[in-house]
Amino acid sequence: xxxxxxxxxxxxxxxxxxxxxxxxxxxxxxxxxxxxxxxxxxxxxxxxxxxxxxxxxxxxxxxxxxxxxxxxxxxxxxxxxxxxxxxxxxxxxxxxxxxxxxxxxxxxxxxxxxxxxxxxxxxxxxxxxxxxxxxxxxxxxxxxxxxxxxxxxxxxxxxxxxxxxxxxxxxxxxxxxxxxxxxxxxxxxxxxxxxxxxxxxxxxxxxxxxxxxxxxxxxxxxxxxxxxxxxxxxxxxxxxxxxxxxxxxxxxxxxxxxxxxxxxxxxxxxxxxxxxxxxxxxxxxxxxxxxxxxxxxxxxxxxxxxxxxxxxxxxxxxxxxxxxxxxxx
Amino acid sequence: xxxxxxxxxxxxxxxxxxxxxxxxxxxxxxxxxxxxxxxxxxxxxxxxxxxxxxxxxxxxxxxxxxxxxxxxxxxxxxxxxxxxxxxxxxxxxxxxxxxxxxxxxxxxxxxxxxxxxxxxxxxxxxxxxxxxxxxxxxxxxxxxxxxxxxxxxxxxxxxxxxxxxxxxxxxxxxxxxxxxxxxxxxxxxxxxxxxxxxxxxxxxxxxxxxxxxxxxxxxxxxxxxxxxxxxxxxxxxxxxxxxxxxxxxxxxxxxxxxxxxxxxxxxxxxxxxxxxxxxxxxxxxxxxxxxxxxxxxxxxxxxxxxxxxxxxxxxxxxxxxxxxxxxxxxxxxxxxxxxxxxxxxxx
Numbered sequence: 312x313x314x315x316x317x318x319x320x321x322x323x324x325x326x327x328x329x330x331x332x333x334x335x336x337x338x339x340x341x342x343x344x345x346x347x348x349x350x351x352x353x354x355x356x357x358x359x360x361x362x363x364x365x366x367x368x369x370x371x372x373x374x375x376x377x378x379x380x381x382x383x384x385x386x387x388x389x390x391x392x393x394x395x396x397x398x399x400x401x402x403x404x405x406x407x408x409x410x411x412x413x414x415x416x417x418x419x420x421x422x423x424x425x426x427x428x429x430x431x432x433x434x435x436x437x438x439x440x441x442x443x444x445x446x447x448x449x450x451x452x453x454x455x456x457x458x459x460x461x462x463x464x465x466x467x468x469x470x471x472x473x474x475x476x477x478x479x480x481x482x483x484x485x486x487x488x489x490x491x492x493x494x495x496x497x498x499x500x501x502x503x504x505x506x507x508x509x510x511x512x513x514x515x516x517x518x519x520x521x522x523x524x525x526x527x528x529x530x531x532x533x534x535x536x537x538x539x540x541x542x543x544x545x546x547x548x549x550x551x552x553x554x555x556x557x558x559x560x561x562x563x564x565x566x567x568x569x570x571x572x573x574x575x576x577x578x579x580x581x582x583x584x585x586x587x588x589x590x591x592x593x594x595x596x597x598x599x600x601x602x603x604x605x606x607x608x609x610x611x612x613x614x615x616x617x618x619x620x621x622x623x624x625x626x627x628x629x630x631x632x633x634x635x636x637x638x639x640x
Numbered sequence: 641x642x643x644x645x646x647x648x649x650x651x652x653x654x655x656x657x658x659x660x661x662x663x664x665x666x667x668x669x670x671x672x673x674x675x676x677x678x679x680x681x682x683x684x685x686x687x688x689x690x691x692x693x694x695x696x697x698x699x700x701x702x703x704x705x706x707x708x709x710x711x712x713x714x715x716x717x718x719x720x721x722x723x724x725x726x727x728x729x730x731x732x733x734x735x736x737x738x739x740x741x742x743x744x745x746x747x748x749x750x751x752x753x754x755x756x757x758x759x760x761x762x763x764x765x766x767x768x769x770x771x772x773x774x775x776x777x778x779x780x781x782x783x784x785x786x787x788x789x790x791x792x793x794x795x796x797x798x799x800x801x802x803x804x805x806x807x808x809x810x811x812x813x814x815x816x817x818x819x820x821x822x823x824x825x826x827x828x829x830x831x832x833x834x835x836x837x838x839x840x841x842x843x844x845x846x847x848x849x850x851x852x853x854x855x856x857x858x859x860x861x862x863x864x865x866x867x868x869x870x871x872x873x874x875x876x877x878x879x880x881x882x883x884x885x886x887x888x889x890x891x892x893x894x895x896x897x898x899x900x901x902x903x904x905x906x907x908x909x910x911x912x913x914x915x916x917x918x919x920x921x922x923x924x925x926x927x928x929x930x931x932x933x934x935x936x937x938x939x940x941x942x943x944x945x946x947x948x949x950x951x952x953x954x955x956x957x958x959x960x961x962x963x964x965x966x967x968x969x970x971x972x973x974x975x976x977x978x979x980x981x982x983x984x985x986x987x
Contacts, residue, residue, distance in 0.1 A: 486745065564745065565972060567673070622850030623647060624675020627983025632961035 324432060328410055332417035333427040345428035347393055350450040354389035356380055357446040365408060365441055367484045369476075369493030370574070372443060373416030378496045378574050379525070380447035381423045385503040386521040386577065388457035389449025394420060395429040397444040401437025409441060416443075423498035454516070455507060461519040462540035466608040467586040469579045471502060471593050472601040473552040474529050475571030479560045492556050495598070497575030499523070502596035509585050509592060517585035523577050528570040530616070531630040532578055538614040540580075546606030548621045569618070570631045580608055646854045650861065653681040658864055659813055660684065660857065661945050663804060664820030665692035665973025666848055672982035674850035676857075684861065687945040688975035690803050691820055693768045694720045695943060695967040695974045696900045697796045700929035701767075702726030705794060708763050708922055709739035716742045716750045717765035720971040723964060727931035747779050754791045763922045766793040771822040773797050773911055774885040777892045780913070780920055792922040795912060798898050801831045802909030806900075808839045812945045816860035818853070819845040821873050826889075828881025829871050837867040847873045892917055899928040901967055902940025932966070934958070939966035942975050948985065949976040956980055 330338065337345045360376040370378075376396065384391045396416070400409070420427055425447065476495040483490055509517040520540070522532050529551065537544040553561075553568045561568045575598055581589040586604055593599035616628045641649065662668055668688045671677065677686055690696050703726045709715045715731065722731040722741060735741045742753065747764055754762050766776045776793060783791055800823050808814065819832055824845045832843040842863035846856030856872040863870065871877055889911070898910025905928060913921045932939075937959070938952040949955050949968070959965040961977055968976040978984060 565669075618675070620673065620675040620850065622674045622676070622679070622854070624677075624679045624850075626673065626675040629981065629983070632977075632981050 321432065325430075328406075328413050329430055329432070332413045333420070333430070335426050335428070337426065337428045338430070345393070347428055351453070352451040354384050354387045354449040354451050355447070356383040357444065358383065359442065359444040361442050362481065364484050365412065367494055368480050370496040371412055371415050372441060373412035373414070374419040375496045375574060376443045376445045377416055377419040377423060377425070378498050380445040381425060381498045381500065382523040382575070382577070384447050384449035385499055386457070386523055387449075387451065388455040388503075388507060388521070389451045390504070391423055391425045391447055391449045391500065393428045393448040394425045395446045396427060397431040398433070399442040400432065400434050401440040402434060403437070403439035404441050405439060412441065419498060423500050457516070457518055457521050459520055459522065459536055459539035462536055462542055462580040462608045463519055463582075464542055464608055464610050465583050466519055466580040467583050467604050468533070468544065468546060468606040468608065469581055469586065469589055469593065469602060469604050470524065470529065470552065471499065471577045471599045472575075473554045473557065474524065474573060474576065475553060475557045475561060475568040477574040478528070478571035479557045482564070483560065488560070490556055490560060492554070492560060495573050495575040497598040499575060499577055499598060502577070502593045502599045505592040505596055506579060506589055509581075509588050511582050511585060517582045517589060518579050519582070520580040521577055524573045526572045527631040528568070528572055529578065530567070530569040530628045534616045534628060534630045536578070536580070537616045540608065541611050541614045543609040543612040543614065544606060544616045545609055545619065546616070547619050550603055550605040552601045552603050569628065583607075641855075641858060643851055643854070646851075646858050647679060649858055650680050650684065650854065653684055653861055655683065655864075657683045658685065658815040658861065659687055659945070660816045660818060660860055661687045661689045661807070661812075661814050662818040663689040663691040663800065664818070664823065665695070665971065666822065667818055667820065667846065667853065668692070668975060668978045669973050670848045670850070670853060672978045672984045674853065676850065676853060677985050680857070684857070687814065687948070688942070688978070689807060689945055690900065690903065690943040691769070692968070692971050692973040692975070693772070693796075693798065694724050694971050695939070696798065696803075696903070697724060697767055697967065698899045698901045698927065698930040699725065699727040699932070700899070700927040701794070701796045702730065703728070703929070704923060704927055705731060705763070705765055706734045706739065708794065709734065709741065713761045713763050714740040714742060714753075715763050715765060716744055716753065718745070718767070719743050721765050721767060723970045724967050725933045725964065727929065727933070747775055748782070750779070750791055751782060751786065751788065754788050758790060760790060762791045764791065764793050766795045766797065769798055769800060769820070769823050770826045773889050773893060774826065777888040780892050780917060781888070783920060792920050793913070793924070794922040795924040796927070797893065797911040798900070799895070799909050799911065800827070801835060802906045803900060803903070804832070805835050805838075806903065806906050807944050808835065808841070810944055814841065814945060815864050816842045816844070818856050818860065819843045819869070821845065821847050821876065824873065824877045824881070826882050826885045829869050829877060829879050830881075832869045836869050840865060840867045842866055843869045845869070845871045845873045845877050847876065899930060901930055902932070902943055934965040937966040939968045939976070942968055949979040950985070952976070
């Protein structure tokens, strides 16, 4: 508890773990608030991360807490610039583990091009848990208007890679199931940067909507986008990328990969003419090699999502209901 | 027939209107996931039957689990069971006031739990059909071999043929059955023959892939009016079933009457631990009370194929997966849950 006192012990904790990893002029000044350069339109978001376990195959709490916030900024067409983090440590938290998490966080922030400009640490009673909140600020260029409601009839729907990896990785860890599935937690800076540059013949941004496919999975996210835009969405089961390992894992537990979360995948609606260019841009970006066009935005209608199944039938998809409990027979 | 020929046959069928019931919850889920209802002629109707084990478990069973937990025992269960309504509360609701409930993916997880906490007493909520019963038999075998004394089973084990006969005898308008795949692996196909002949209706044993289901549907449609049993799942199902699975079931379990939620007691449709193993039983006999929390719930008619889920006044309004009023809305394989989540019959 001493480390949360605000006195010398707190300074030591901050100095030895946080300041060492997040070395920049703004943070080094150790002021009460960061003063940074701005721009005309900013995007801002915040998220708290309470994952168990703290380290998992392919990632950890530190990396996850950067990816989640950075990707949320990117999905509004912003360029991520600044980030803050607030750690809540329970008494008994493993200091070596904390160092690894902070190191991983710093490495991911560097990869994403964001500067951590402010931070806070609190220590509470408990049993060694570690939680973190991150807030991010990004700059939005003039003329960029990427939003959930903007999908238009005849747009094509693109996903940046395989579905369900993070969900399957975390669940495998929790259930002590041995497999090679890794979390996909990743900052999607490069692919969004490339996507934003694609223009229609009229000079408009070809990407209308971006959304990261996190909790609730593709089914939930696309249901929300369809409802926001008021258009019907049709997707093709055969075209949705799912790794064979995740497919097998989901089959075993009675889960549906369409409703399993990711932490480094996006879905985009893009003008039909520019969709091949967008697909190539994502595939040539880091974390985008398995991208695919999976369907289309149809005429304005009920704002519903329909899946054409591999067999050729149609299935209406809605947002995830409940938690998707495993089946018993 | 090729896949395209099967699709064309089922789409183009223009004979008399027919109702085909799938009895297995996994088939219910697979039919919805493949979007099969919309691929059929408007003259072919699919109905879901009483094949989701937690959906047919009466309230007295849930109440008994809670009573055991209230007396200090640790309840170990599959996920679906925890949200099934009892007469007053579900396990999940009771967990909120402090009872101990652990969710597992395999009944064998209880062995390590029991070894790690020798002073605690554990009760496994052993619910299921012929498919899961051999696993519980194996569990008992392990408990005996390893001399584990702090584990008991509260069983609600049921068998298929009796309930299918019950559905037909109650006057349901059904022209054919998709026979359950996993159950048939254990039982073989012979168990359906007496019912097929008694009511002159075809059975098709099917796998769980979309194409396998279409094949079974084609076979059933072509055989309407005839008391035949077709096996379209040869890769897994033998006519005689799995003999060693049946041997181990019969070693530990005996047949007796069982209470089915919303349907009443069906003679000989349950399995209970034999007298010599009753020390492993946590009180499974006579759990026959079946109180419905919401009196407007029509789960029983849904399970019998008399109405479709959307004909229930509670469906999608009061009764949702987040607030299930009846058991059929809880499990992924419950009829109402499957219809709601997949918008079945909506396209």
